[in-house]
Amino acid sequence: MKISLIQPSRNNLKYLKWSYDSIRKNQGDHEVQICVASDASDDGTWEWCLEMMKKDPNFDAICNFTQTRMGHTILYDRLINTVAKHDVCMIWHADMYLCPGALDEIEKHLKEKTIVSLTRIEPPLHPDGPEKILFDCGIEPEEFHEETLLSYLQMSSKERLGKTTEGIFAPWAFWKKDFQEIGGHDSLFAPQSKEDTDIFNRFHLNGIKFIQSWEGCVYHMTCRGSRFADGAQRNPDGQVFMKNRETDEWLKQNQKSTREFIRKWGHFCKHDEFMKPIVPSKYDIGIKVKNCPYSLLEVLEPWCKVIYTDADINKYIQKESIRTSFKLKDRVKDYNQYSDAIHNGFMPHDIMLNIDGSQFYQSDMEILQQITEIIADSGSVGHFELGNIKMVINSLTTYEHELIVCN
Numbered sequence: 001m002k003i004s005l006i007q008p009s010r011n012n013l014k015y016l017k018w019s020y021d022s023i024r025k026n027q028g029d030h031e032v033q034i035c036v037a038s039d040a041s042d043d044g045t046w047e048w049c050l051e052m053m054k055k056d057p058n059f060d061a062i063c064n065f066t067q068t069r070m071g072h073t074i075l076y077d078r079l080i081n082t083v084a085k086h087d088v089c090m091i092w093h094a095d096m097y098l099c100p101g102a103l104d105e106i107e108k109h110l111k112e113k114t115i116v117s118l119t120r121i122e123p124p125l126h127p128d129g130p131e132k133i134l135f136d137c138g139i140e141p142e143e144f145h146e147e148t149l150l151s152y153l154q155m156s157s158k159e160r161l162g163k164t165t166e167g168i169f170a171p172w173a174f175w176k177k178d179f180q181e182i183g184g185h186d187s188l189f190a191p192q193s194k195e196d197t198d199i200f201n202r203f204h205l206n207g208i209k210f211i212q213s214w215e216g217c218v219y220h221m222t223c224r225g226s227r228f229a230d231g232a233q234r235n236p237d238g239q240v241f242m243k244n245r246e247t248d249e250w251l252k253q254n255q256k257s258t259r260e261f262i263r264k265w266g267h268f269c270k271h272d273e274f275m276k277p278i279v280p281s282k283y284d285i286g287i288k289v290k291n292c293p294y295s296l297l298e299v300l301e302p303w304c305k306v307i308y309t310d311a312d313i314n315k316y317i318q319k320e321s322i323r324t325s326f327k328l329k330d331r332v333k334d335y336n337q338y339s340d341a342i343h344n345g346f347m348p349h350d351i352m353l354n355i356d357g358s359q360f361y362q363s364d365m366e367i368l369q370q371i372t373e374i375i376a377d378s379g380s381v382g383h384f385e386l387g388n389i390k391m392v393i394n395s396l397t398t399y400e401h402e403l404i405v406c407n
Helices: 013-026 045-055 072-082 102-109 146-155 176-181 195-205 248-265 294-303 313-323 335-343 362-368 371-378
Strands: 002-009 031-039 059-064 088-091 096-098 114-122 172-175 209-220 285-290 306-309 332-334 351-356 382-386 389-393
Touching (some): 002 013, 002 072, 031 045, 088 176, 102 114, 172 176, 285 335, 294 313, 294 362, 306 335, 313 332, 362 371
Parallel strands (some): 031 059, 285 306, 306 332
Antiparallel strands (some): 088 172, 096 209, 114 172, 351 389, 382 389
């Protein structure tokens, strides 16, 4: 098999070197092109890339020479579209060790319209889950216990033999044509956060099948990008912890991307226990809210196509515009504009939610966060009351398939 590993990196040189060695050691008889993007790094990453391109004919790299991070949302696509030379690619992280035989599993399972994920073996930095294996072989390259990992793989081989589940997460291997067919990642989520769930949703809607191989594995140290200011630490009992260590940059971007994701899809990120995407229907929803304080407008606006409000919309548009790529002038309108449309015989939206801001509580917000599932379950047009929300369903037309292709 010929495969291109896609690997943006920002100040991750130590991990890049460690990961590179594992790939070359365990790639078997596969032809593996390693594609790296140095993203405004100042730790010698680009100098190392230049050196490696002289030494290794299957190592190719590009560099963001500005001082502003572009993020992997952009650089994944740039590497795939301009650097990768093979029809099969795999999203890869610098903090991953390629286990022996992993690429054989990619080749075995990667059929037409299929994406294959390898199983992550991780130290206990995060809660356990059925889609991964918790097994501590170190949290830094200098303390990595390679022999312990290889022994574990040998001892657990029988229980993993032939096992597959459905799900998608890094590292995931794909046909480049399937990636390009849907337009790759959505720059709406640059530089990072929620871009993976967005593209997984679009793959799912476009008929892609997901396979996770449990025979093919990587050891994943996790969180060695821009999320944390420094490395993981251990408490006196030897347990690893990361809680409350996110950088301000990451927290702000995560909040921004979460709001963008809701604007686009109409719901939070959803998946089953094995990380297979769950994609509720997308509806044309309008919200009409009176007695609306500014803080409520901030909360409600992402959850609809257009919000009609008596709050200070000019203030909101001016403040929020720097945090979104959506045109807020099309999304945030004066309360009376809805009445004007109705007066002129025009029904602006398939579904209208009527809210009195003076009687809107946390329980009502919880209803709103599940509104797409509630609408789907209703199965009919008509008037409904949900807590303090009055809902009118004029049409159950869905629009999620319009989101598959990102132009």
